[in-house]
Amino acid sequence: xxxxxxxxxxxxxxxxxxxxxxxxxxxxxxxxxxxxxxxxxxxxxxxxxxxxxxxxxxxxxxxxxxxxxxxxxxxxxxxxxxxxxxxxxxxxxxxxxxxxxxxxxxxxxxxxxxxxxxxxxxxxxxxxxxxxxxxxxxxxxxxxxxxxxxxxxxxxxxxxxxxxxxxxxxxxxxxxxxxxxxxxxxxxxxxxxxxxxxxxxxxxxxxxxxxxxxxxxxxxxxxxxxxxxxxxxxxxxxxxxxxxxxxxxxxxxxxxxxxxxxxxxxxxxxxxxxxxxxxxxxxxxxxxxxxxxxxxxxxxxxxxxxxxxxxxxxxxxxxxxxxxxxxx
Amino acid sequence: xxxxxxxxxxxxxxxxxxxxxxxxxxxxxxxxxxxxxxxxxxxxxxxxxxxxxxxxxxxxxxxxxxxxxxxxxxxxxxxxxxxxxxxxxxxxxxxxxxxxxxxxxxxxxxxxxxxxxxxxxxxxxxxxxxxxxxxxxxxxxxxxxxxxxxxxxxxxxxxxxxxxxxxxxxxxxxxxxxxxxxxxxxxxxxxxxxxxxxxxxxxxxxxxxxxxxxxxxxxxxxxxxxxxxxxxxxxxxxxxxxxxxxxxxxxxxxxxxxxxxxxxxxxx
Numbered sequence: 206x207x208x209x210x211x212x213x214x215x216x217x218x219x220x221x222x223x224x225x226x227x228x229x230x231x232x233x234x235x236x237x238x239x240x241x242x243x244x245x246x247x248x249x250x251x252x253x254x255x256x257x258x259x260x261x262x263x264x265x266x267x268x269x270x271x272x273x274x275x276x277x278x279x280x281x282x283x284x285x286x287x288x289x290x291x292x293x294x295x296x297x298x299x300x301x302x303x304x305x306x307x308x309x310x311x312x313x314x315x316x317x318x319x320x321x322x323x324x325x326x327x328x329x330x331x332x333x334x335x336x337x338x339x340x341x342x343x344x345x346x347x348x349x350x351x352x353x354x355x356x357x358x359x360x361x362x363x364x365x366x367x368x369x370x371x372x373x374x375x376x377x378x379x380x381x382x383x384x385x386x387x388x389x390x391x392x393x394x395x396x397x398x399x400x401x402x403x404x405x406x407x408x409x410x411x412x413x414x415x416x417x418x419x420x421x422x423x424x425x426x427x428x429x430x431x432x433x434x435x436x437x438x439x440x441x442x443x444x445x446x447x448x449x450x451x452x453x454x455x456x457x458x459x460x461x462x463x464x465x466x467x468x469x470x471x472x473x474x475x476x477x478x479x480x481x482x483x484x485x486x487x488x489x490x491x492x493x494x495x496x497x498x499x500x501x502x503x504x505x506x507x508x509x510x511x512x513x514x515x516x517x518x519x520x521x522x523x524x525x526x527x528x529x530x531x532x533x
Numbered sequence: 534x535x536x537x538x539x540x541x542x543x544x545x546x547x548x549x550x551x552x553x554x555x556x557x558x559x560x561x562x563x564x565x566x567x568x569x570x571x572x573x574x575x576x577x578x579x580x581x582x583x584x585x586x587x588x589x590x591x592x593x594x595x596x597x598x599x600x601x602x603x604x605x606x607x608x609x610x611x612x613x614x615x616x617x618x619x620x621x622x623x624x625x626x627x628x629x630x631x632x633x634x635x636x637x638x639x640x641x642x643x644x645x646x647x648x649x650x651x652x653x654x655x656x657x658x659x660x661x662x663x664x665x666x667x668x669x670x671x672x673x674x675x676x677x678x679x680x681x682x683x684x685x686x687x688x689x690x691x692x693x694x695x696x697x698x699x700x701x702x703x704x705x706x707x708x709x710x711x712x713x714x715x716x717x718x719x720x721x722x723x724x725x726x727x728x729x730x731x732x733x734x735x736x737x738x739x740x741x742x743x744x745x746x747x748x749x750x751x752x753x754x755x756x757x758x759x760x761x762x763x764x765x766x767x768x769x770x771x772x773x774x775x776x777x778x779x780x781x782x783x784x785x786x787x788x789x790x791x792x793x794x795x796x797x798x799x800x801x
Contacts, residue, residue, distance in 0.1 A: 256702060278701045285702045291695030295717045305703035308713070356703060 207269060209234040209360050209392040210255055215264030216416075217250050224250040226416035227264075232360075232394060232409070234269075237386050239403040240396045242413030243439065248396045251413070252362050255394065256285050269359060283360040284353035288368060290345045292337040298324070298348050299333035305356040323351035326385070343374045350382075354389070363395035367402065379406055400440045404428060412436050429464065433531045437462040444468065444501045450476055451527070454520075459529045465491065467526035468503035470512065474519030476501075480512050494518055558776075565769035573765070584766040591767060597754040598774075603666060604750060605734035608673035612730045613723060615674075616681030624689040638682055641675040649675055650743030657744070664746025672744040673737055677730035684726030684790070685719060692718050725789040728782035736779050751775060 212230035216223065225247045232238045240248040253259040254266055257278035266273055273281060284305070292301050299320045300307075306316035317333075324330055327347035337345055346366065353361055366382070367375045383406055386393045397403050403410050404424040411421040412435075420432040431437035437445045437460075444465060448458040453475045470492065478496040489506045501520055505511055512518050539547075560573075565584055567577035588594060623635055641649060653672050662668060696718075700710040738752045745753065751771065758768045 258698060258701075278698070279704050279706055285699070287695050287699055287702075289695055291699035293696055293699070293714060294692075304700070304705075304713075308700075308703065308705040308709045352699075352703065 207234045208232065208267070209236070209269060210394065211265075211267040211270075212251070212254075213265040213267075215251075215254065215261045215266055217247075217254060217259055218262045223416045225254065225261075228416075228418055230411060230418065230421070232392060234392055235390050237383065237393045237406060237408050238395070239407035239410035240394065240413060241398070241400060241403040241410050241439075243398060246413035247416040248398075248411075248413045249364060252285075252364055252394065252396045255360065256283055256362055257281050282356075282358055283362055284356050284358040285362040285364060286346075286349045286353050286366050288364040288366075290337075290349040290369075292345055292348055292352070294337055296336075297333060298329070298335050298337065298340070301337065301348055302333075302352045302355055304352060319355055320351070323355045324348075326354070327351045342369055342371075343378065346370065346378065350385075354391075358391070360392045360394060363393060365396055365398070367397075367399075375402075382406065404440070412439060414439075430528050431462050431530055434460045437530060442502075445499075446501070446527075447499060450496065450499055451529070454527065455524075456527055456529065460531070462528045462530060463501070463522060463526060465502040465504040467522050468501065469521045470494075470503055470505060471519045471521040474521055477517055477519035480514050480516050480518060483511065483514060492518070494520060496520070561769055561772050561776075565766055565773055567766055570764050570766060584764075584770050587764060588767045588770040591764075594751075594754070594767075594771060597749045597751045600666065600669075600748060601735055601751040604669045604673055605731045607666075607670045608677045608734045609727050609731045611670070611674045612677035612681045613727050616678045616726065617685050617719070617723060619678070620682050620685035620689055624686060625694075639679050642679040646737075646739030647743075650740040653740070654743040664744065664748065666748070668744045668746070669741055669748070669750065672740040673734040675740075676737075677734055680730040680733065681723065681726035684722045684729075688719055688722035721789045725786035728786040728789075732779035732782045732786075736775055 208231045210230070210232040212228050215225060215228045215230075217225040228247070228251065230251075240251055242248045250259055254261055255268070257273065257276060261274060268281065268283065293304065296304070299317060302320035302323050303311075303316040306319060311319075321330070321333060324333060327350050329344060329347050329351065332340070332344065332348075337348065340348065346369075350366075363382075367378050370378060379402065382393070395406070404427070407424060409421070409423055410427060412419045412427060414433075414435050420427055420436045427436060427440055428443070431440060431443060434445060437443050442465065443462040446454070446461045446463060448460060451461040452458045454461075455475070476496045478494045478501075480492055481495045481500065482491075482493040484491040486504075487507075489504050490511045492503050492505055492512065494501050494503065503520060563577065564573050566580045566582065567574070568579035568581050569577060619638055623631065623638075650672065653668070653675075656662075657664070657668055696714055697710055700714045701707075705713065736752050737750075738756065741750050741753060749757070752775065755768055755771055755775070758771075759765075
């Protein structure tokens with residue numbers, strides 16, 4: 206398979222700040238790729254390196270095999286859906302969508318027809334005459350999407366595309382984006398700080414930390430086998446065990462992760478503590494046990510006995526469920 | 534009980550205040566039509582349109598009018614170019630001393646005209662620059678730039694910076710981005726700034742006095758004319774012309790930027 210985007214030892218430094226620091230990355234054609242990380246981790250800079258708004262301090266970036274290091278943004282066959290949508294306020298929706306075709310010199314009738322086609326694709330038929338200010342947040346998001354897609358980019362970049370939407374709209378848009386990507390077969394690269402969004406939408410993701418990629422893989426890889434303590438912490442929901450607890454549980458003195466689903470409760474065991482929190486989830490109950498400084502969550506399936514708060518319980522698990530990982 | 538309706542006293546005071554401010558302007562207009570040419574006698578003994586004809590025939594009115602129009606036009610043009618560039622630099626770049634520089638740019642509007650005039654005059658003297666149209670233009674440009682700058686900066690602040698990047702991202706080159714995105718969004722602010730600058734320059738007296746030498750702009754001609762005993766209503770006719778030439782642009786500027794927060798720099 207061809208690599209849509211390839212980073213070879215790419216760095217982008219701003220003065221003494223290493224926003225992106227020695228990143229190697231391959232994004233396969235047709236994949237839905239997420240860049241996940243806290244703010245300031247370098248994920249947005251990576252996106253801007255692909256769109257061309259940042260130039261690498263060192264390293265090589267290839268888009269479909271072509272070295273784009275000296276290609277300015279307007280000559281790259283990638284388009285971006287901006288975080289704040291960046292719709293042109295003085296143009297109506299149709300002209301916004303047709304903008305990319307207009308600057309390429311396509312005639313009015315033809316580009317308007319194409320724009321209408323795209324508006325239909327994002328379910329905004331009939332909105333062509335409105336101004337961006339007359340649209341809701343979700344509708345603006347769709348216009349931004351149509352405006353990018355009308356140029357038939359080979360890679361679509363999305364910068365926190367759902368960040369400004371409320372929860373319900375966000376979930377609906379997640380499904381739509383996924384369906385759209387599937388339908389068009391395009392390469393989507395999106396940046397997010399929301400781990401649930403990244404895990405549920407992407408087929409591959411890179412977790413960024415301090416300008417470097419902490420881990421790259423499928424959502425399941427990242428969730429089940431976090432490479433480092435940072436990844437486990439950031440992706441969340443897994444229990445992160447410090448070296449002394451891992452050793453107490455029979456492992457080597459290393460950081461380890463343990464998924465709540467794989468964690469069982471026992472009457473006695475090497476690691477135990479009082480139950481500090483209970484949360485009923487329908488399919489089961491999440492029980493949190495405090496072992497020294499560490500809180501460990503276990504998922505008790507529905508139908509099994511649930512301890513009361515304050516009771517002492519030990520944790521147990523199948524040996525293969527304990528996943529060892531690096532420190533950083 | 535509190536009432537949202539203003540009291541009668543407040544109404545009378547407000548109306549009185551407004552009349553005090555604006556009634557004298559009506560008298561200026563009125564005396565352009567009086568038949569009495571030596572004193573501003575009230576009520577006018579009779580009304581006539583002959584002063585418009587007299588003003589038209591007076592050869593000494595035309596050179597100051599031309600000079601004023603020329604100065605205002607050049608100063609406005611300079612201000613529009615320089616003010617826009619300064620605004621673009623200020624809203625895009627982040628550099629050391631940016632806030633201080635921004636203050637320096639808008640300082641001329643806060644500085645009393647007498648100070649600006651004096652400093653320019655002594656500078657011209659030191660550098661042996663003879664008084665000319667250009668010395669007046671320079672004096673006016675100092676505050677005209679501020680007007681355009683303020684309007685442009687306010688508009689750029691309202692613009693989402695992303696739209697320029699979006700334009701490039703969609704394949705537009707720098708010229709296309711300027712033509713299709715920046716200019717349409719900046720245009721009315723620039724036009725408004727230019728009109729205000731023109732109006733300010735056209736009726737400026739203080740700085741002009743220091744930088745004009747022997748030349749007369751229209752406002753200075755009027756000032757000299759007031760002490761002459763003869764054909765006084767001609768001055769009022771010219772006042773109507775000046776009023777129209779400055780009020781119209783300001784009115785247009787107001788409508789162009791209505792709804793924005795940028796009818797800035799009306800203070801000079």
